[in-house]
Amino acid sequence: MSRAAIPVLVIHGGAGVIAKDLSPEKEKAIRADLKQALEAGYAVLKSGGSSLDAVSKAIVLMEDSPYFNAGKGAVFNHDGKNELDASIMDGASLRAGSVANVHKVKNPILRARAVMEKSPHVMLVGDGAEAFAQSIDMPLVDPKYFYTEERWQQLQQALKEEAEKEKSTASPHGTVGAVALDAAGHLAAGTSTGGMTNKRYGRVGDSPIIGAGTYANAKCAVSATGWGEFYIRTVAAHDICARVEYKSEPVAQAANDVVMSAVPKLGGDGGVIALDADGNFATPFNTEGMFRGWIDKEGKMHIAVFVEK
Amino acid sequence: MSRAAIPVLVIHGGAGVIAKDLSPEKEKAIRADLKQALEAGYAVLKSGGSSLDAVSKAIVLMEDSPYFNAGKGAVFNHDGKNELDASIMDGASLRAGSVANVHKVKNPILRARAVMEKSPHVMLVGDGAEAFAQSIDMPLVDPKYFYTEERWQQLQQALKEEAEKEKSTASPHGTVGAVALDAAGHLAAGTSTGGMTNKRYGRVGDSPIIGAGTYANAKCAVSATGWGEFYIRTVAAHDICARVEYKSEPVAQAANDVVMSAVPKLGGDGGVIALDADGNFATPFNTEGMFRGWIDKEGKMHIAVFVEK
Numbered sequence: 001m002s003r004a005a006i007p008v009l010v011i012h013g014g015a016g017v018i019a020k021d022l023s024p025e026k027e028k029a030i031r032a033d034l035k036q037a038l039e040a041g042y043a044v045l046k047s048g049g050s051s052l053d054a055v056s057k058a059i060v061l062m063e064d065s066p067y068f069n070a071g072k073g074a075v076f077n078h079d080g081k082n083e084l085d086a087s088i089m090d091g092a093s094l095r096a097g098s099v100a101n102v103h104k105v106k107n108p109i110l111r112a113r114a115v116m117e118k119s120p121h122v123m124l125v126g127d128g129a130e131a132f133a134q135s136i137d138m139p140l141v142d143p144k145y146f147y148t149e150e151r152w153q154q155l156q157q158a159l160k161e162e163a164e165k166e167k168s169t170a171s172p173h174g175t176v177g178a179v180a181l182d183a184a185g186h187l188a189a190g191t192s193t194g195g196m197t198n199k200r201y202g203r204v205g206d207s208p209i210i211g212a213g214t215y216a217n218a219k220c221a222v223s224a225t226g227w228g229e230f231y232i233r234t235v236a237a238h239d240i241c242a243r244v245e246y247k248s249e250p251v252a253q254a255a256n257d258v259v260m261s262a263v264p265k266l267g268g269d270g271g272v273i274a275l276d277a278d279g280n281f282a283t284p285f286n287t288e289g290m291f292r293g294w295i296d297k298e299g300k301m302h303i304a305v306f307v308e309k
Numbered sequence: 310m311s312r313a314a315i316p317v318l319v320i321h322g323g324a325g326v327i328a329k330d331l332s333p334e335k336e337k338a339i340r341a342d343l344k345q346a347l348e349a350g351y352a353v354l355k356s357g358g359s360s361l362d363a364v365s366k367a368i369v370l371m372e373d374s375p376y377f378n379a380g381k382g383a384v385f386n387h388d389g390k391n392e393l394d395a396s397i398m399d400g401a402s403l404r405a406g407s408v409a410n411v412h413k414v415k416n417p418i419l420r421a422r423a424v425m426e427k428s429p430h431v432m433l434v435g436d437g438a439e440a441f442a443q444s445i446d447m448p449l450v451d452p453k454y455f456y457t458e459e460r461w462q463q464l465q466q467a468l469k470e471e472a473e474k475e476k477s478t479a480s481p482h483g484t485v486g487a488v489a490l491d492a493a494g495h496l497a498a499g500t501s502t503g504g505m506t507n508k509r510y511g512r513v514g515d516s517p518i519i520g521a522g523t524y525a526n527a528k529c530a531v532s533a534t535g536w537g538e539f540y541i542r543t544v545a546a547h548d549i550c551a552r553v554e555y556k557s558e559p560v561a562q563a564a565n566d567v568v569m570s571a572v573p574k575l576g577g578d579g580g581v582i583a584l585d586a587d588g589n590f591a592t593p594f595n596t597e598g599m600f601r602g603w604i605d606k607e608g609k610m611h612i613a614v615f616v617e618k
C-alpha cells in the first residue's frame with residue numbers, strides 16, 4: 001500500500017451536547033484552535049512527513065488547548081483528579097501504543113507514542129505508565145497543570161446533580177483525535193481524552209483501547225469520540241475498518257453504519273472520523289454536534305461544529 | 310439468533326513452550342483440572358443455564374487451580390507482585406466487563422462480570438477496580454494468596470536472565486479462557502490471566518481488552534492466549550468474528566487465518582479458541598502446545614496439549 005498519495009488530515013475535538021453553553025466567543029476560540037491544529041498537522045504532511053507525525057502534532061496542539069477534554073482541558077473525575085488516556089496506531093506497520101489513567105502527563109499522545117516506539121508493550125496504565133515515562137526521560141508535570149475553572153465547575157455541578165438525583169447527567173463525551181494519510185500512502189490514527197466528568201477512578205473508556213477508540217491499518221484509519229463503553233462493546237474503530245476491508249464498503253458507509261446504527265442500537269452515542277487510503281473520509285456523529293475539521297485532497301480546509309448539509 | 314441449540318463448551322489453559330518442564334505427573338494434574346472445569350461448565354449448559362454462567366464457572370475453576378497463569382497460579386511481575394486481568398462478554402446482548410491490574414481479587418473473571426452487570430462501565434483498572442469490588446461487597450483476598458513457589462522461581466529465573474543478557478527470555482504466555490454456546494443459542498466468551506512473568510507494572514495485555522483477547526456476538530465467540538501485544542495490534546478476537554460475519558468464512562478458517570498468519574506476520578505467537586452459533590469450533594495455535602479441551606455437540610469430551618492430527 002506504499003504508493004504516492006495526496007495528503008489528507010481529519011481531526012475532531014469531541015462530540016456531544018454542545019449548544020447550551022457555547023457562546024459565539026467560545027465557538028470562535030475553539031474554531032481557531034482546531035484551525036491551528038489542522039494547519040500544523042498538515043504542514044507535516046506537506047513537507048513529506050509521516051501520517052504518524054501529523055497525527056501526533058495535531059493532537060498535541062488540541063491537548064494544549066483548554067477547550068477540549070484532553071490534556072490541559074481534561075475534565076475532573078469523581079475524586080477531583082484529572083485522569084488522562086490516549087492511544088496511537090501506525091497503519092503501515094500495525095504498531096500501536098496506549099496509556100491510560102495517567103495524572104501527570106502533559107501530552108498523553110506523545111506518551112502513547114513512546115510506549116509504541118520505546119517499549120515492547122502496547123498499553124501501560126496508571127503509575128506504571130508514569131514510571132515508564134520517567135525511565136525514558138520524559139518529564140512529568142504537576143497535576144495542577146490540568147486545573148481549569150470551567151472543568152472544576154462541571155465536576156461540582158455533576159456532584160450536585162448526583163447528590164440530588166443519584167444519577168449524574170454529566171456528558172460522558174469529549175475527546176480529541178486525528179487521522180492522516182501521508183504522501184507515502186500510509187495512514188495513522190490517534191485519540192486523546194480526559195475521560196468523563198465525575199467518572200469513578202480506574203474507569204477506562206474507548207480512547208486508549210486499540211480497536212475501540214483508535215485503529216489504523218493499510219486501508220483505513222479511525223478515531224472515535226463518544227460514550228466509550230459502547231465503542232468498546234462494538235469494537236467500533238476496528239469494526240469500521242473490517243467493514244471496509246472484508247465487505248468492501250466505502251469508508252463513509254462503514255463509518256455511518258457503526259455510528260448511526262450499531263452504537264445507538266445498544267444505547268450509545270458519539271461520532272468518529274474515518275479515512276481511507278485513497279483520501280476519502282467521513283465524520284458521522286449522532287449527537288447534537290461534533291467539533292471537527294479537515295484539509296482534503298484538494299488542500300481545502302473546513303471546520304464544522306453542527307450538522308451541515 | 311435465539312434458536313434452540315445443542316450446548317458446546319471449549320476451554321483453554323494457555324499456549325506456549327510447554328515441553329521443557331512438563332512432567333507426566335504434572336500433565337496428568339493439569340488434564341484433571343481441565344476436565345473438572347469442562348465438566349462443571351458443561352453441567353451448567355446441560356441444565357439449561359446460560360453460556361455466560363458456563364464460561365464463568367469453567368474459568369473460576371481454572372483460576373482456582375495452581376497450574377494455570379490466572380488466579381491462584383498467576384505469575385509474578387517485575388516487582389514481585391501478582392497482577393491480574395480478566396474480561397467477559399455476552400454475545401447476545403454485546404454486554405461486556407473487564408478488570409485489569411488488580412492484585413487482591415481471587416477470581417478476576419467474576420469481578421469482570423460484576424463490572425458488566427453492576428456498573429455503567431466496561432473496563433476498570435487497578436485500585437479503582439478494587440474499590441468498586443468493595444463497594445458491591447465483593448471481598449478482596451490478601452495478595453499472598455497468589456504466591457506459588459513455582460511462579461516465584463520463574464520470576465527469579467527471568468530476573469537472572471535479564472541481568473545477564475539484558476533481555477528476558479520469559480515466556481509472555483499463559484492465560485485461561487472459555488467460550489460456550491447454550492441451549493438458547495447464545496454465545497459467550499471469557500479470558501483471565503496473570504500476565505507475563507517479569508512484566509513491568511502497569512502493562513496491560515490482550516486478556517482484559519474486549520476485541521483483542523475476548524469477544525462474543527450473536528455469531529461467534531473467541532478467547533485468545535498468546536503474546537498479548539500482537540493480539541491487541543491485530544484486534545484478534547474481534548477480527549475472527551468480523552471475518553465470520555463479513556466474509557462468511559467458516560469459524561475454523563477465520564481463526565486459522567488470524568492465529569497462523571496475521572499474528573505471526575507481526576512476530577507474535579499464541580492461540581485461540583473460537584466457537585460459532587452452530588457449535589462449530591476451532592482451537593488453532595502456533596506454539597509448541599496449548600492446554601485445551603472441549604465437550605462438543607455430540608457431548609464428547611476431549612482434552613489435548615500438543616498438536617493432534
